[in-house]
Amino acid sequence: MKLHRINAIILHHLYFWKKSVPRWLDILYWPVVTLAVWGFITVYLQKGAFETQGASIVGMFLGGITLWMLFQRAQQDIAISYLQDIWSRSIVNLYVSPMTNAEFIIASILVGVIKVAITLVVMGALSALLYSFNIFTLGFSLIPFTGLLLVFAWALGLFITGVVFRFGTDAQVLAFGASFVLQPIVAVFYPLSILPSWVQPIALAFPLTHIFEGMREVLATGVLPWDAIWWASGLNVLYLLFGAWFFGRMFSHVKTKGLLAKLE
Amino acid sequence: MPILEVSNLQKSYGTFDALKGISFAIEKGEILGFLGPNGAGKTTTIQIILQIITPNAGSIKLFGMDAFQNRETVLGRMNFTSAYVYLFGSLTVWENLKVFAMLYGVTGTERITKLLKEFEAYDLKDKKAVTLSSGQLTRVMVVKALLNNPELLLLDEPTSSLDPDIAAKMREILKEIHRTRGISMLYTSHNMAEIEAMCSRVIFLSHGEIVANDTPEKLTRLIPNHDLRVTFEQDPKELAAFLKERNIKGKISDHTLQVTAENEDIPDILGALFKSGHKIRDISIQEPDLEDVFLKIAREGAAKK
Numbered sequence: 001m002k003l004h005r006i007n008a009i010i011l012h013h014l015y016f017w018k019k020s021v022p023r024w025l026d027i028l029y030w031p032v033v034t035l036a037v038w039g040f041i042t043v044y045l046q047k048g049a050f051e052t053q054g055a056s057i058v059g060m061f062l063g064g065i066t067l068w069m070l071f072q073r074a075q076q077d078i079a080i081s082y083l084q085d086i087w088s089r090s091i092v093n094l095y096v097s098p099m100t101n102a103e104f105i106i107a108s109i110l111v112g113v114i115k116v117a118i119t120l121v122v123m124g125a126l127s128a129l130l131y132s133f134n135i136f137t138l139g140f141s142l143i144p145f146t147g148l149l150l151v152f153a154w155a156l157g158l159f160i161t162g163v164v165f166r167f168g169t170d171a172q173v174l175a176f177g178a179s180f181v182l183q184p185i186v187a188v189f190y191p192l193s194i195l196p197s198w199v200q201p202i203a204l205a206f207p208l209t210h211i212f213e214g215m216r217e218v219l220a221t222g223v224l225p226w227d228a229i230w231w232a233s234g235l236n237v238l239y240l241l242f243g244a245w246f247f248g249r250m251f252s253h254v255k256t257k258g259l260l261a262k263l264e
Numbered sequence: 265m266p267i268l269e270v271s272n273l274q275k276s277y278g279t280f281d282a283l284k285g286i287s288f289a290i291e292k293g294e295i296l297g298f299l300g301p302n303g304a305g306k307t308t309t310i311q312i313i314l315q316i317i318t319p320n321a322g323s324i325k326l327f328g329m330d331a332f333q334n335r336e337t338v339l340g341r342m343n344f345t346s347a348y349v350y351l352f353g354s355l356t357v358w359e360n361l362k363v364f365a366m367l368y369g370v371t372g373t374e375r376i377t378k379l380l381k382e383f384e385a386y387d388l389k390d391k392k393a394v395t396l397s398s399g400q401l402t403r404v405m406v407v408k409a410l411l412n413n414p415e416l417l418l419l420d421e422p423t424s425s426l427d428p429d430i431a432a433k434m435r436e437i438l439k440e441i442h443r444t445r446g447i448s449m450l451y452t453s454h455n456m457a458e459i460e461a462m463c464s465r466v467i468f469l470s471h472g473e474i475v476a477n478d479t480p481e482k483l484t485r486l487i488p489n490h491d492l493r494v495t496f497e498q499d500p501k502e503l504a505a506f507l508k509e510r511n512i513k514g515k516i517s518d519h520t521l522q523v524t525a526e527n528e529d530i531p532d533i534l535g536a537l538f539k540s541g542h543k544i545r546d547i548s549i550q551e552p553d554l555e556d557v558f559l560k561i562a563r564e565g566a567a568k569k
Contacts, residue, residue, distance in 0.1 A: 088394075089350040093408070096314040096344045097367040098336040255318040257277065261311060261348070 025173060029181075036184035044190035059219050062133045064188045066123045067215060070116050071149040071208065072179045077112035078105060078157030079164060079175035086169060092261050101251060109154055116150065138215065141224045145211050148229070151236045152207045153179075158243035162250035165259075187212045207232035207239065265328050267292050267416050267448045268313065273322035275308055275472075282308045284472040285322065290416070290448050297463030297480075298452040299554065301562045304469040306452045310418050313450070314344055327415065340368060343409040346420035350401070353394035357385070357404050360393055361411065368412035379407040383437065399430035406437060417441075417449045423458065431455075435462060456554035466554065468561050475561050484552045487560060491550035492523045492530055497543040510536055519545070 017023050045057075081104070085091040094104070124135040136142065160178050163171045185199055186208035192200055203209040214228035254260050266289035275283040283305045290296045298306045311317040313324060315335055324331040326338040351360040361376045370376075380386040385403045388396065396404060402422065409417055419438070423431035435458060441447055453459050459466055460480045468476040468483070476483055496503055496519050504516055512533060514523035525533060530549065537544065 085352070088353045089348075090352050092316060092346075092349045093344075093351070093364070094367070095316050096339065097364065098340040098369075099367050100336065252318070255316060258275075258282075258308065258311065258317045260316045261307075 074112045074153035079160040081108040141218045148232045155239035155243035158247040162247040165250040165254045207235040269325040274320045293446045295449040295463045297459035297466040300469035305472045342416040343414040344418045345405045345409040347424040351393035358389040419451045487552035488526045493548045495520045495546040
């Protein structure tokens, strides 16, 4: 065993770190996100706020995690569809065919819908079997909530794919982890009121917050909060337009810079 | 009407001009070779024709149509293969070809089966693409490129990762495709002999400009000099004195005289050598080939730069 060879390998890792923002994100980002989510959950449980809401804590958490998984699944699908073709260096073969971006994205969305349906059935069945929680007690409201989650997921997926086009696979960590940036602030597992007051306006700028707040209201009262649906719908339109614009702009940038065949 | 007509194509990346307004055309059934040093603009041109790079200026007509206005139509009538592009690695050959067939609107499986059998790749159909050897992958890529029965095939260094034996087979396959189907081809390669053997016309690119555009035979005439090598039995010192006396400029190493001279001067030189009474053991005349033209153009380009 030689010290100079160990040093060489350490240097090799440090060079990678120095040049890679995603690697720094990996080091700093996950601990911060995890701490924030668990910190707010702890505050929520400590306050005992759920006991006054007329719903079981099991329902709040399992409803939250089920809808969250649907969102995450759908968000990852578009970006990962592109990444798979970049990894296999076959993306050029696709784009020299008559296929258009819209066709690729619609196909990815449809595959995503199938995956989301399977995820919903599996998580619903396991929640019922293991914890006696029936996600379908959300009833009719499950349909708009799921639809709105998917639309925001696709908007975010388009944005992330644009970033992947721009920065290549260096940015692939975003495809898997971008949704977790939002997790602490969009009130997935705890009400908006648990968040610090300065974070709440930021949280309300995301459709997810309205959806998860709405879900808790349905579980507590059985009444669908239409204002949450309208807010989430309006915001989704804005995010979807922005996501599509950003994707188009980045794709155009890639074609101008001649990067499509060089993506890796 | 040309199959492909490129007019004043320009592309720059910041201050670097990759293409400085090139124009050329490919006629129906023609194989056009694209030659040039690295960075000359060959791949950029092909990628602009395939519309994965946006040019700064210029126009491209494919099959008589504006290529940019009719992207889906023109891309459906052409195809592409390159040594640097792969299939979906985790899918089998059959699954890959089925996906590409559908992208080009080819229905059913008859065409895939026919092409796989024609290119002796049918036994590979259940293998994952990632497990194919270079030679196998190249054959499958050719099958992929022929799925839509293209009228124009763009081939970007199709044999560059192949060993000489498989590269030769690949060239035979492409010649056969051209002979039987009459497909027009745009062919880039660093292998001069390959371009000479495959192409009816050659374009030389250097620093984003077309510096020559002609048949391989005419291009080689750009270099008038031939290499004459004559091996003697005499002492080389004696030979040097003779050359000096006759004012023949050449290099002598061991017993061999090497003279670079224009074609029409060679009979005079040989005549003088024969008359001198020196015993000649061997004579060889090396005609210039595309490689010499390539080196000349590349060096001239580098000197200009």
